Amino acid sequence: MSTCSDASGAIMPLPKVRRATGFGWALPALAFVGIFFVVPVAILLLRSVLEPVPGLGNYAQLIGSATYLKIFANTFIVSGLVTVISLLIGFPVAWALAIMPGRLTSVIFAILLLSMWTNLLARTYAWMVLLQRTGLINKMLIGMGLIDQPLALVNNLTGVTIGMTYIMLPFIILPLYGVIKKIDPSTLQAAALCGANRWQCLTRVLLPLAMPGMAAGALMVFVMSLGYFVTPSLLGGTANMMLAELIAQFVQSLVNWGMGGAAALVLLVVTLSLYAVQLRFFGNQNPGGR
C-alpha cells in the first residue's frame, strides 16, 4: 500500500524534505494561494479592526463576553475530546491494519475510504437517526432491558463527540498506519529478546516510534475539529455551540463582519501556533519515512 503512505505523507506538513532547488516552480501555486487565500483573509482581518469603528473594539467584545468565552471553551473541549478518543480508537485500528494480511487490509481500507467519501451531511443525519431517543441504539438498549428510559445521546456533547470522532477517525488512522507500517518488526523482537515485556514493548518502543504519526494525526484532527461546522450544528445542542457556527452567524445572518473577522482571526492564530509547535517538535521526523 505505498499509495497510502504517499497519501498520508501528502497531508502532513513536509518541512525540509524536498529541499527547494528553484523557486520558479512554486510561483503559480504561490500566486494562487496569494490571490484566493491570503488576500481575502487579509481583507477580513482588516475589517475586524475597522468595522463598525476603527480599533480593537471587536476583540474587546469577544474577550469580554462570557458567552463568547464559553463558545471558545466549548470549541477546545470538543476538539480535545474528539482528538483523544480518535487516538484511542485509531491507534489499535492502524496497528491492526499494519500487521494484517494484505487482503483484509484492503477491505478495511475500502470501508474507511468509502465512509470518508460519503456525503458529510448524509453521515451526520445517519447518526441523528441512530442516536435519537426513538433511534436504533436506544430501541435496542430498551429492547434488551438494559435501560428503561431512552438515553440522551444527541443534541448534546455526547452526540457531537460521537459524530465528530466518527468523521475524524480516517484522518488519524491513515497517517498512523503510514508510520507504523514503517516500523521494523525486528525492533520489537529485539526489545523482547532483551527482556522487555509487552507493556514495555508498547510504551518504550512502539509508541515512541509511532509518535510523529500520532502527533501529526492528532494535530490534524484537533485543527480540523476547531473549525468544524456541520456536525456540531446538527448533533449538538445550543449549549455546545462551537466557534465556526458563531463565525457563520456573524457573517451570514447578523452581517457583522467585524466580529466575524475577529473570531476568525483568533481561530487562525490558534491554528497556526499549533502548527508551529508541531513543527518545532516533530518537524524533522517526517512520518512518511522518506
Next chain:
Amino acid sequence: MKTTFAFAAVAAFVAVSAPVKADNLVFSSWGGTTQDAQKAAWASPFTEKTGITVVQDGPTDYGKLKAMVEAGEVNWDVVDVEGDYAAQAGKNGQLEKLDFSVIDKSKLDPRFVTDYSVGSFYYSFVIGCNADAVKACPKTWADLFDTAKFPGKRTFYKWSAPGVIEAALLADGVPADKLYPLDLDRAFKKLDTIKSDIIWWSGGAQSQQLLASAEAPVGSVWNGRMTALAATGIKVETSWEQNITAADALVVPKGAPNAEAAMKFIALATSAEPQAALAKATGYAPINLDSAKLMDPETAKTLPDQQTASQVNADMNYWAENRDAIGEKWYAWQAK
C-alpha cells in the same frame, strides 16, 4: 464515474464563469422544495412570456449579498430574503428601490410591501404535533410552554428571527397587540422554564424529522412543513391558535445588472396566478389579494391567509431595527 465528475466540474465552471447577459436573470432563493416551486410557478411562465432566461442560484446568504453590493460585482438580480432582513438592508442602502410602475402593488397585501421589497409568500409559525406520539396535543402557546400538562421534548426555531420570542410572550400572557416593543427579559425568563426540554431545529426538514420521529413530538414550526408532513400519512395536528406570521420578501440588490428585467420578474411573481400556484405547491400563503379566489378550497383552508381570526403579525420593522441587539442576546441566552 470519471466522466460524470468531469462533466460536473465543467458544468460548475461554466455556471460560475458564464457572463450574465442581458437576456438572463439570476434568481436566488433558499433551495429545496420551495425554490423548485418558485421555479415552476414563477420562472417558467416568466421565460415563456418574456423570453428572458431565469438562472436559479442559492442558497440566499446575507454575507454574500453584502459582499456583492460592496464590491460592485452583483450577480443576483432578484433575491428571496426574510422580511426583517429586507427592511434592514433597504435602510442600509443595499437594495434597489422597486419600480411600482411595473409592479402593481394595489393588489398586494400591504403588510408585506415596502419601498425596497414586496412579499414573496407568507408563512405562519404554528403549533405542530405528532398526534400518534402524545396523549394530547397542545393548542395554545401557553400549552406548549406547560411541561406539566404536556411533558416531553418540544422543538423551536434555532435562529434569532421573529417567532420564538413572540410565542414565549404570548404564552406568558402578553396580549397580542401589546407584543411590541418586545420585552426580551420577560421572554427569556419564560423560555428558561422549558429550556432543558427544547430541541432546536435549524431547517425545515429537521423540524419535520423531529416531529415525525417523535424525538420532539410537539413544537413551533412553519405551517407549510405540517402540510407536507400530513401528506406523508403521519397523523399530525396543527393548531392555528395565535399563529405568528412573517413573510419572505423579494428584493433587488443595489447594482443588479438586470434590474429592469428584475422588476418585470417581481411583477409577474407577485401577480395573482403565479402566487396561487406557489401557494398550492408549498402550503404557504399568497401575498396577492386576488389569489385566494383562484385556490381550490381544499388547499385554501390549509393556508395562513384563512387563519386570520387569531393571527399575530410579527413586526418586521421592529425586528429590522433591533435585529442585531436581539441576536446578540438570543445567542448569549442559548449558549448559557
